[in-house]
Amino acid sequence: MSECSEDSIELHLPDECWELIFKTLKSHRHFQPLSLLSKQCLSITNRLRTSLTVTPQTLPTLPPRLLLRFPSLTTLHITRLPHAHLHALLLHLSRSALPLRSLSLSAHPSIPSDGFRYLSQKTPPLKSLTCSHIASLTNSDLSLIKDYFPFLEHLDLSFPDNSSDPVSDSAVEALSLGLPNLRRVNLSGNFFIHDPSILSLCKNCQFLEELVIFECHFITQRGIASAIRERPCVSSLCVSNFGCGAKKGDFFRPHVTSDFIEALVGLKGLTCLDLSFSSISDELLCCVAEEGIPLRKLVLQGCCNYSYVGVLCLLSTCRFVEHLDLQNAEFLCDQRVEELCAFLGNLVYIDVSGCRMVTDSALLALARNCPLLNEVRMGATDVGKRKVDDDALVSGVVNYQVKSLYLGNNSWLRDESVEMFASVFPSLEVLDLSSCCGVYEGVVEVLRRCTEVRHLSLAFCSGVRLTGLNFEVRKLEELNLSRSGIDDEALSVISKCCRWLLQLDLENCSRVTAKGVRQMVENCTQLREISLVSCYEVEASIVAWMVFSRxxxxxxxxxxxxxxxxxxxxxxxxxxCLVC
Incomplete structure (x- = not known):
């Protein structure tokens, strides 16, 4: 959509009608061309934006006062800002009338105590605070959080980087007493907290629903069991590598205890269970099934000491699972996937990456039997190794619900299988074929049949050229060609057929020169972001031309x-334009 003067646009509908129309757009990025049409459109798109991300790259183009352009802003993500800029931004927020309810700070050196003091005076009060990957998170920071934001319902203090002055159990206990409304808490990566921390949270936070404690190696099964007995209304439990016992890799992973199983099945409203990288058992899975736990999400990524028997027992009883993650389950094969499909009528998401016996047949079984399936991840499997030669098995298998398909790191994958998947999943919007070196021109057929594709990754696909493109690909917005075999000839074709691209990644494309880049910039009139990192054949002088030409x-x-x-x-x- 080209820029137009306001006089050339006559909008006869009231703002309320245009808001309903604009809300049908899938992403805020589509607001930008609309905002150029008129002041009315600019005002409407600004009002519709409810979330914003601020980084060191975006801050120079977004002075704090410009936040007032977005009067409906409720969620703000701030990443890696210098202390002075973060301080100024939080001060400005505290003085604004923005209805901010959720603040996310990540990868900062420390908690901005003065900024938090300013924000604590703001109404309405914050309900969600994320302070992840803080370089130095201390006991005094937890005290500050509970004093300044007593109405928090969601708190994320995951993976702090400090080890010299880590958070202690007494600080977590004080925090739990100061945040009575807490519903969700994430303490993952706080390596030096122990069982009392989890127990105090479950005792003192009467509304606690979600508990996330990944990689807390001093928290034991006994501690978790004692804690969740205090709070049987917990509906989401996410733990990993808990306790100590039989060594597995760099950590000790014990056999699951009967005490833990007994406490777990006492959570009668449990809808999400994530036991990633833990030692579990068929007994645990069968007990969950026998108690009729209403699971909607089950994650067993990297788990050990369980088998197909336990998975079958659970899924055949808990038939409302929507999200299933069985990554690296060594026992999983095509036949067993097909058997499980009989119980997965509500499945929306599945990840069986790393299951080396899973092939094309399993993917077809999922497409045939799971009518609500939206996203499939089958990376590093045997997809493509044993192609489905029986046309009767493929004929008529079409799933219009699947929008995202990840098939990265499948070394056996070839064009024939890729083209077959295009016919099975015609509504694809996201396709990732990263590191599939056996894929060549099959991607062209995908783009021909799947007209809704907006994100395509061909990173590390050394054989891909796309020179067979001879039709417009109107929906494609993000194209990742990093470390691929793309050259100037291919870029010339892409620039003519994919003129609506917004993001292009050419990192480490050794065959690309300034000529190919110039064609992309000239023909892709909406291009917003391009990466030329490690493109040694591209002259540095082209950068200035790109900025002023596009x-x-x-x-x-x-x-x-x-x-x-x-x-x-x-x-x-x-x-x-930010150049970095």
């Missing part, structure tokens, strides 16, 4: 040997 560009990852001065950076930013 106004839609917002970010350029420059090629090697590009020397960016402060003056150039500021000049490019004034044109709305």
């Amino acid at each position: 106004p839609s560009l917002r970010r350029i990852m420059a090629p090697p040997r590009f020397d960016l001065s402060d003056g150039q950076r500021e000049l490019f930013l004034r044109h709305g």
